[in-house]
Structure formats: C-alpha cells, structure tokens
Amino acid sequence: MEKLDVIGGGSLGLLYAGYLSEQWDVTLYTKTEEQANAIKQKGILVYKEASLRFFPKVKPISSYVDKGHLAIVTLKEYQLSSIMPILKATCRPLLFIQNGMNHLKMLDKLTAENVFLGVVEHGALRLNENTVHHKGEGKTKVSVWRGEKTFLSSLLTYNKQFPFVYEDDWKEMLLGKLVINILVNPLTALYKVENGVLLENPYFLQNMRALLNEVHNVLELKDVESTFKNVLTICKNTKDNRSSMLQDLQNKGITEIDAIVGYVLEEAERKKIETPLLSFLYASIKGLEKGES
Amino acid sequence: MEKLDVIGGGSLGLLYAGYLSEQWDVTLYTKTEEQANAIKQKGILVYKEASLRFFPKVKPISSYVDKGHLAIVTLKEYQLSSIMPILKATCRPLLFIQNGMNHLKMLDKLTAENVFLGVVEHGALRLNENTVHHKGEGKTKVSVWRGEKTFLSSLLTYNKQFPFVYEDDWKEMLLGKLVINILVNPLTALYKVENGVLLENPYFLQNMRALLNEVHNVLELKDVESTFKNVLTICKNTKDNRSSMLQDLQNKGITEIDAIVGYVLEEAERKKIETPLLSFLYASIKGLEKGES
Incomplete structure (x- = not known):
C-alpha cells in the first residue's frame, strides 16, 4: 500500500485525507496537536448524504517525517509560507491544489524533482476540527509542472466517487x-x-x-x-x-x-x-x- | 401668515412640515388618508435631543387645493410621476428638493412661472407615519431655476434652527x-x-x-x-x-x-x-x- 501525505487539516485536507485513506496509507499533517489528537480519537467525519468515518494516521506538522510516496499540499496559498522550510527540504513528489497562480512563484525554490498541480472542483465546508461537509461533488484535475506523470498514476486510477483526471496543459x-x-x-x-x-x-x-x-x-x-x-x-x-x-x-x-x-x-x-x-x-x-x- | 404647502409625508415631508409650521400656515399633503388622519390626531413628532410636536394642517394629496404661496415638493424623484397631474396644473411657486438631476427633465412641462430647486443637507429617518428622527443638522440650499427670488425671501429669513441658504448657481x-x-x-x-x-x-x-x-x-x-x-x-x-x-x-x-x-x-x-x-x-x-x- 503506497504511503500518501496530506498536509493541512482544513476542509480540503479533511476531505482528501478521508476519502484517500480507503486506498492509500494516508498520514494527515495538521497545524495543531489538538486537531491531530481529536482526529486520532474520533476519526475524520465526511458528511454527504450519509456520514462516512475514516481513520487515517494523523500527526501535527511539527513532527513531519519525509517518507510518503506523494504529498498533497492542501493549505491555502496565503498559508504556504508557514511550511516552506518543510516543502523546500523534501524530495518527495508534491501535488499543490491551491487556488490562483501566486503559489507558482515559489515552486522554483523547491528541491523536489516531481512537482504537480491540481485544481479542485469539490465543494467542501469544514464544520469542526474533524468534520467536513462534502457539499458539491466534482473532480480533481491534475497536471505535471515538472517531473514524471507516473507518480500520479495510482491517483488517476482511484475510484469514481472521488475522481482524479489528468490534464496535459497545467497552465490552461x-x-x-x-x-x-x-x-x-x-x-x-x-x-x-x-x-x-x-x-x-x-x-x-x-x-x-x-x-x-x-x-x-x-x-x-x-x-x-x-x-x-x-x-x-x-x-x-x-x-x-x-x-x-x-x-x-x-x-x-x-x-x-x-x-x-x-x-x-x-x-x-x-x-x-x-x-x-x-x-x-x-x-x-x-x-x-x-x-x- | 403666508400659506405653505408641503407635498409628501416621507421623512423630509414630516421634517419640513413640522419645523416650518412654527412660522408659516402649513398644509401637509400625504399620500394616504390614513396618514393624514394619524397626523391630525397625534401631530408630527420630530425627535432630536428632545421631542418636538407640531400641528400643521394635513390632507390627503387626493384633495389637493391650489392655494398656498409656495409648495415644497418633498417626494423622491421616482415618486414624482404619481403627482404630475397636480404639479402640471398648479400656478403656485414650486420648490423641488429631490436628489439627483433626473427631475430637471420634467420642469419644462410645468406651467408655474416660479420654479426653485433645493438640496437638503439634513439627515432624517422616518420612524413611523407621524414621527421623524432628525439625525443630522444641516442646511437647505435653495436656488432659482426660473422666476423671481422674492418668493423665497421668507424662507431665507427663517430661524437658525432650520436654516435656508441662497445659492446663485443652481447647477453648481x-x-x-x-x-x-x-x-x-x-x-x-x-x-x-x-x-x-x-x-x-x-x-x-x-x-x-x-x-x-x-x-x-x-x-x-x-x-x-x-x-x-x-x-x-x-x-x-x-x-x-x-x-x-x-x-x-x-x-x-x-x-x-x-x-x-x-x-x-x-x-x-x-x-x-x-x-x-x-x-x-x-x-x-x-x-x-x-x-x-
């Protein structure tokens, strides 16, 4: 089972760590120890028509270990600077799913050889530290910014409930x-x-x-x-x-x-x-x- | 005592009919008979630091009689069309105190020889059909659009609590x-x-x-x-x-x-x-x- 890191415990972090833990060995990294503990005890609750409960591994970002096959960075663009030391140092393939284009400026500073970009079409609303409301179903579009597409292949074969779709042109x-x-x-x-x-x-x-x-x-x-x-x-x-x-x-x-x-x-x-x-x-x-x- | 008509029972209508009834023989014309009756019974209440109560004459606009020395039209611009038949027919001097410039278009259609314009710098909030909150003290600036300035003279000598000031250039x-x-x-x-x-x-x-x-x-x-x-x-x-x-x-x-x-x-x-x-x-x-x- 491949190891996957999800960085950030906001609405998208909970959504991705939750769904993807069905198929991957997910570790969710949260900003605070409190949130990590809450999720360890109660799991991640994804609320759609029914409630789904997932139990990925979870740790505070302060104890980040560079070991996953791929890390999905779910923080908002204006929060990225707070984890730049970790992002700069890691060699793991990284998938960035921020809105806008501002985060592109910092990609050159990364040492990782494989950097991917994604756009999220899901509607998600965080209700509390371990609960997210999946309000709108959509896709995650992903593309290569630099490196090898193969690192994305297992995401692209992921189930239809939470689909990933490949796009050739990241800029488009x-x-x-x-x-x-x-x-x-x-x-x-x-x-x-x-x-x-x-x-x-x-x-x-x-x-x-x-x-x-x-x-x-x-x-x-x-x-x-x-x-x-x-x-x-x-x-x-x-x-x-x-x-x-x-x-x-x-x-x-x-x-x-x-x-x-x-x-x-x-x-x-x-x-x-x-x-x-x-x-x-x-x-x-x-x-x-x-x-x- | 000169006769003065105030047309419209909104915040400005109440304010002007109230204050001006101290010195003029004011008749306030309201849109509805209900409002006219309420004001007949309870008077106009102007709320500032203390409450002042005034008892001008009051009639519904449907029973308008063309007899005042001057009529102040206090309706909003988008309400003027509803009383155009009255305005077109009257020969009395008219003072318009609407915001904007749209009402200028209809002035040519009037038969009145003396037409004046004003801008209101008071803050006024209507609280109910006979009560207005005088929220900000200011002046009423008035100017001649056509006709004789003399029809404004008694307004211009009115007391300092509710001052009128003459401006030469109505467009400015x-x-x-x-x-x-x-x-x-x-x-x-x-x-x-x-x-x-x-x-x-x-x-x-x-x-x-x-x-x-x-x-x-x-x-x-x-x-x-x-x-x-x-x-x-x-x-x-x-x-x-x-x-x-x-x-x-x-x-x-x-x-x-x-x-x-x-x-x-x-x-x-x-x-x-x-x-x-x-x-x-x-x-x-x-x-x-x-x-x-």
Missing part, C-alpha cells in the same frame, strides 16, 4: 479555474449571495460579463465564449453553494483575493493594461476583510 | 450634492457600512477616489480636489449615519440609483465616455434592489 487548467474564481468569488462575496444568484439576476450577470472582458484583456483567453459558458455551468451546478470567499469573509476575514485577483492585477501592471473593475473589486474585498476581521 | 449646487451622493451612497449601500467607514478604511477610500475620477471625466467638475475634500468633510460630519441608499435597500428595495448614477451614465453615453466603475456600481445596486425586494 489553472487559468480555467482562475477565471471561475475571479468571476464567482468576489461578486458573491460582495453581494452576499449564493453562486446561482449570479445567473438569475440579470444585473449581476451583466457585471460578471464586464469582469470577464477585463480578465480577457489581461490573460488573453483562448476562447472567451466557451470560458463564459463554462463559468455559467459551474454557477448552475453549485447554485446553492456559498463561495469560499463569501464564507471566508463571514468566518475569519482572510480571503484568497491576492492569489486570485491579485495575480491578474500584477499581470495587468506588467502589460500596462488598465483594469478599473478588477482594481475596484480587489480593494472592495480587501476593505471588507479589514471590516470583518 | 445640484452637481455638488450629486457628487456627494454618487461617492457616498452606492458604496455605503454595497459595503453595508456607515458613512464614516469610507474614510477610515483605506481600501474603500481608494475606491471612492477612483469613482470621483470617473465622475470628473463625465461632469468636468471645476475643482476636483476641493470637491473631494468636501465629500470627505460630509462623510466625517455624518460618520454614524447610514446613507439613504443603504436604508432604502434594507427597507424596501427601491433606491435613488437612477436619479443619481443613472443621470451620470446618460451624460457619459451622450459624450461617449467609458465609465466601467459607474456602470458596475449601477448594475450592482439595481441587482441588490431586485434581491431585497
């Missing part, structure tokens, strides 16, 4: 998710609405479209219309979900706005393109973070 | 108020914050500034810096107030966004100037209206 894959995040997250956070409202409300839909035009100016998307269709489909499939950015504002005030919109603003500055809407949205979310914190 | 006067309304109202409504937060939060302040630049492109303000300073002063003086647009969204869903931002968007279209932020804000507030209604 990340950009596709980035556009969804830019169009859905800040607007739902600003208007405090579920994803589906963006489709149903013609004024909000109009703003989503205006935002896409600005994003396209900067990122030069290959096919704007099919990109927009894809965003609308995601909104429809997740219509009752509250986006992670809306949840983050309501819970703790820190969002992924820098990884998502911040990245496009940097690109725009580099290319000397004006982005009034993206700048306005960025400042709006940063301002609301400040207000809610 | 309205534009000054318009800019304040554009910068403060939609942003406070969007972020759901009191006016003062726009000053304290550097991100919101940045967006207010970006918005001013767009407004200036369209309206060609004479002095942008002093305009901005003026807006900041108003924000400071009314820091604990919730703007009328925020209140409107929270109460009934209809706002003055058309009279305020809609006017600038029409001007921009006429002048072929792009206004991404104003368009985004307009659609945001229209979308939120739809959501809250």
Whole structure:
C-alpha cells in the first residue's frame, strides 16, 4: 500500500485525507496537536448524504517525517509560507491544489524533482476540527509542472466517487479555474449571495460579463465564449453553494483575493493594461476583510 | 401668515412640515388618508435631543387645493410621476428638493412661472407615519431655476434652527450634492457600512477616489480636489449615519440609483465616455434592489 501525505487539516485536507485513506496509507499533517489528537480519537467525519468515518494516521506538522510516496499540499496559498522550510527540504513528489497562480512563484525554490498541480472542483465546508461537509461533488484535475506523470498514476486510477483526471496543459487548467474564481468569488462575496444568484439576476450577470472582458484583456483567453459558458455551468451546478470567499469573509476575514485577483492585477501592471473593475473589486474585498476581521 | 404647502409625508415631508409650521400656515399633503388622519390626531413628532410636536394642517394629496404661496415638493424623484397631474396644473411657486438631476427633465412641462430647486443637507429617518428622527443638522440650499427670488425671501429669513441658504448657481449646487451622493451612497449601500467607514478604511477610500475620477471625466467638475475634500468633510460630519441608499435597500428595495448614477451614465453615453466603475456600481445596486425586494 503506497504511503500518501496530506498536509493541512482544513476542509480540503479533511476531505482528501478521508476519502484517500480507503486506498492509500494516508498520514494527515495538521497545524495543531489538538486537531491531530481529536482526529486520532474520533476519526475524520465526511458528511454527504450519509456520514462516512475514516481513520487515517494523523500527526501535527511539527513532527513531519519525509517518507510518503506523494504529498498533497492542501493549505491555502496565503498559508504556504508557514511550511516552506518543510516543502523546500523534501524530495518527495508534491501535488499543490491551491487556488490562483501566486503559489507558482515559489515552486522554483523547491528541491523536489516531481512537482504537480491540481485544481479542485469539490465543494467542501469544514464544520469542526474533524468534520467536513462534502457539499458539491466534482473532480480533481491534475497536471505535471515538472517531473514524471507516473507518480500520479495510482491517483488517476482511484475510484469514481472521488475522481482524479489528468490534464496535459497545467497552465490552461489553472487559468480555467482562475477565471471561475475571479468571476464567482468576489461578486458573491460582495453581494452576499449564493453562486446561482449570479445567473438569475440579470444585473449581476451583466457585471460578471464586464469582469470577464477585463480578465480577457489581461490573460488573453483562448476562447472567451466557451470560458463564459463554462463559468455559467459551474454557477448552475453549485447554485446553492456559498463561495469560499463569501464564507471566508463571514468566518475569519482572510480571503484568497491576492492569489486570485491579485495575480491578474500584477499581470495587468506588467502589460500596462488598465483594469478599473478588477482594481475596484480587489480593494472592495480587501476593505471588507479589514471590516470583518 | 403666508400659506405653505408641503407635498409628501416621507421623512423630509414630516421634517419640513413640522419645523416650518412654527412660522408659516402649513398644509401637509400625504399620500394616504390614513396618514393624514394619524397626523391630525397625534401631530408630527420630530425627535432630536428632545421631542418636538407640531400641528400643521394635513390632507390627503387626493384633495389637493391650489392655494398656498409656495409648495415644497418633498417626494423622491421616482415618486414624482404619481403627482404630475397636480404639479402640471398648479400656478403656485414650486420648490423641488429631490436628489439627483433626473427631475430637471420634467420642469419644462410645468406651467408655474416660479420654479426653485433645493438640496437638503439634513439627515432624517422616518420612524413611523407621524414621527421623524432628525439625525443630522444641516442646511437647505435653495436656488432659482426660473422666476423671481422674492418668493423665497421668507424662507431665507427663517430661524437658525432650520436654516435656508441662497445659492446663485443652481447647477453648481445640484452637481455638488450629486457628487456627494454618487461617492457616498452606492458604496455605503454595497459595503453595508456607515458613512464614516469610507474614510477610515483605506481600501474603500481608494475606491471612492477612483469613482470621483470617473465622475470628473463625465461632469468636468471645476475643482476636483476641493470637491473631494468636501465629500470627505460630509462623510466625517455624518460618520454614524447610514446613507439613504443603504436604508432604502434594507427597507424596501427601491433606491435613488437612477436619479443619481443613472443621470451620470446618460451624460457619459451622450459624450461617449467609458465609465466601467459607474456602470458596475449601477448594475450592482439595481441587482441588490431586485434581491431585497
């Protein structure tokens, strides 16, 4: 049985460590000893229609041992710096599943020969330190950033309840998710609405479209219309979900706005393109973070 | 004692009919017979530090008699069409104190020879059909749109507790108020914050500034810096107030966004100037209206 490390005990960490422990020898690394102890005793509870309980190994990240065949890093982008010493030192293949593009900047600093990227299409909401609500079923798309695809093969043959799908072009894959995040997250956070409202409300839909035009100016998307269709489909499939950015504002005030919109603003500055809407949205979310914190 | 009509029983109607009945023979015209009866029995209650009670005459607008020396029209811009038959027919001098610039379009249709404009700097919140909370003390600025200034003279000598001040240039006067309304109202409504937060939060302040630049492109303000300073002063003086647009969204869903931002968007279209932020804000507030209604 292959050894797999899952780093981070947030909603995605619990979800991945839980499901993957059915087939792998999983060790979940949590930020705190308290969370590790709680999961040792009570297991990970994944709540969907029914409740599933999993018992992977679990340790605090402070006692990290570099021994898994693959490590999945589930922390949010703004949390990565706290575990950089561990990431820099490890030789294990690493799979990063952060939103946005900001984490790409640090990949060059890693010694690991095999580095993979993934995008997550699941809806997940952490209810407490050992419970996660699997709110929306989706796929995990994975791609090679550097190294050998073979290290991903056992994930790719994993069961259909929690599927992994291979993508050839990591940049296309990340950009596709980035556009969804830019169009859905800040607007739902600003208007405090579920994803589906963006489709149903013609004024909000109009703003989503205006935002896409600005994003396209900067990122030069290959096919704007099919990109927009894809965003609308995601909104429809997740219509009752509250986006992670809306949840983050309501819970703790820190969002992924820098990884998502911040990245496009940097690109725009580099290319000397004006982005009034993206700048306005960025400042709006940063301002609301400040207000809610 | 001069006869004065106050048309409309909203927060401003109650405030003006109340205070002015100390010196004038005021008749307040309300939308409903119920409100007229309630005020006949209980009077108008103006709540400031202490409560003041006034007993002007009061009638439902359906029994309007064209007899006052001056009529002050206190309805919101989007309510004016409902009383256009009365306004069109009257020969009395009329004073309009609506926000925005949209009501200017209908002034040409009036037969009255003396038409005046005003802007209100009071904070007022209607608590029930006969009670208004006078939340912020300010002035009423008045100017001549057409006709003779003399019809305003007794207002201009009115007491210092509720002062009227004459302005030579009605357009400057309205534009000054318009800019304040554009910068403060939609942003406070969007972020759901009191006016003062726009000053304290550097991100919101940045967006207010970006918005001013767009407004200036369209309206060609004479002095942008002093305009901005003026807006900041108003924000400071009314820091604990919730703007009328925020209140409107929270109460009934209809706002003055058309009279305020809609006017600038029409001007921009006429002048072929792009206004991404104003368009985004307009659609945001229209979308939120739809959501809250």
